Amino acid sequence: MDIFIAALIGLQMGSFLNLLVWRLPLMMECEWAQEHAQYSGSPLPEQAAFNLFFPRSHCPACKTTLRVRDLIPILSYLFLKGKCAHCGTSISVRYPLVEIVVALAWAGCAYKWGLTWQALALALCVSVLIALALIDLDTMYxxxxxxxxxxxxxxxxxxxxxxxxxxxxxxxxxxxxxxxxxxxxxxxxxxxxxxxxxxxxxxxxxxxxxxxxxxxxxxxxxxxxxxxxxxxxxxxxxxxxxxxxxxxxxxxxxxxxxxxxxxxxxxxxxxxxx
Ligand SMILES: [Zn+2]
Incomplete structure (x- = not known):
């Protein structure tokens, strides 16, 4: 039971990591562009308001804001058959894969250390490591x-x-x-x-x-x-x-x-x- 609960938390964490991996490099580029503009005196770039929570999750192709039922780990991907409900652009299979891997990682921690602070700390550490690996693969940062x-x-x-x-x-x-x-x-x-x-x-x-x-x-x-x-x-x-x-x-x-x-x-x- 403990392991099952840990896996469910891991799924949700995986879903959040997908968002982080996609947005953090964009946020960094935004920041650099702003700093560059500050020093060079050129006008501030648009799209300044961009962070982890804004704008809400949307399809990268058609910009349609996702509904709550499109945000359920793995299940949404299966229901949508890997395509955006609005424009039909296919969604990378990496998203559900990351969710599954992070869920397994959390389940592994619960299996090895039970419901302890050590399990939680290491599960968080592992989640962050997975996010770092993906960001490095995508962007070399x-x-x-x-x-x-x-x-x-x-x-x-x-x-x-x-x-x-x-x-x-x-x-x-x-x-x-x-x-x-x-x-x-x-x-x-x-x-x-x-x-x-x-x-x-x-x-x-x-x-x-x-x-x-x-x-x-x-x-x-x-x-x-x-x-x-x-x-x-x-x-x-x-x-x-x-x-x-x-x-x-x-x-x-x-x-x-x-x-x-x-x-x-x-x-x-x-x-x-x-
Ligand atoms: Zn779309």
Whole structure:
């Protein structure tokens, strides 16, 4: 029963994350355009009033505001047969998929930790990680407005005993997570003259370190790099991406982080691969 309730909350959370993933990058661009206008003295761009709650959810194609019954996770998608009720534009299958994945993630937390603060904290952490992975896939951004709160909320959760990581391990996790990728970045930059990743990746790994402790980091970096490089090779061979196209690392860090949240260690990683 607990698991079922957690899954229902997860479904609703997944539905909210779809909205966040779509709107947050637009809000950031809006903000940059306004700042740019301020400094350059050009007129403020239109569409200034845009945030998470306004305008109400609408079809991106025909702008029709969605009815409450179009906003039920998964069911609405099935009833509408994956199309906008108004204009018939097809809705990406990603929306219900994200809802299902987040529901499973919440159910997993309830299964592992019962109805506890630890389950709630980790379910929220996992939800935010999934949103970050999707935003990075879509836009190549890992917004500070998400990564930074994820770092300090990990430290707070640890101090309250809501994670199984001691505050000292969590603190060193945040430091080591940031510094290790920063170092890789600096070396890569000196050797190749190219930016191998963005500062968002350092902050994301710092957040994973804060939530999972420094001990989890070697396994996470190893697994993320391995899967990331494999994916890059596969996508290049199948010509889905060009040779020098930017390639987001965040989704692989998140994937490795999620596996770690549910209690898989470095040796288990090796077992997963070999
Ligand atoms: Zn429409």
């Amino acid at each position: 890992l917004p500070d407005s998400i990564t930074l709160p994820l770092i300090w909320s990990g430290l707070i959760a640890s101090s309250l005993g809501w994670t199984s990581v001691s505050l000292v391990d969590a603190m060193w996790g945040a430091v080591a997570g940031y510094l290790s990728l920063w170092l890789v970045y600096q070396i890569f930059l000196r050797v190749t003259g190219k930016e191998g990743m963005g500062a968002g990746d350092f902050k994301l790994l710092a957040a994973l370190g804060a939530w999972l402790g420094w001990m989890a980091l070697p396994g996470i970096v190893f697994f993320a790099s391995l899967v990331g490089v494999l994916m890059a090779i596969i996508l290049r061979i199948t010509q889905k991406i060009k040779a020098d196209a930017p390639f987001p690392f965040g989704p692989y860090l998140v994937l490795a982080g999620l596996i770690s949240v549910y209690g898989v260690s470095i040796t288990d990683y090796l077992g997963l691969i070999f």
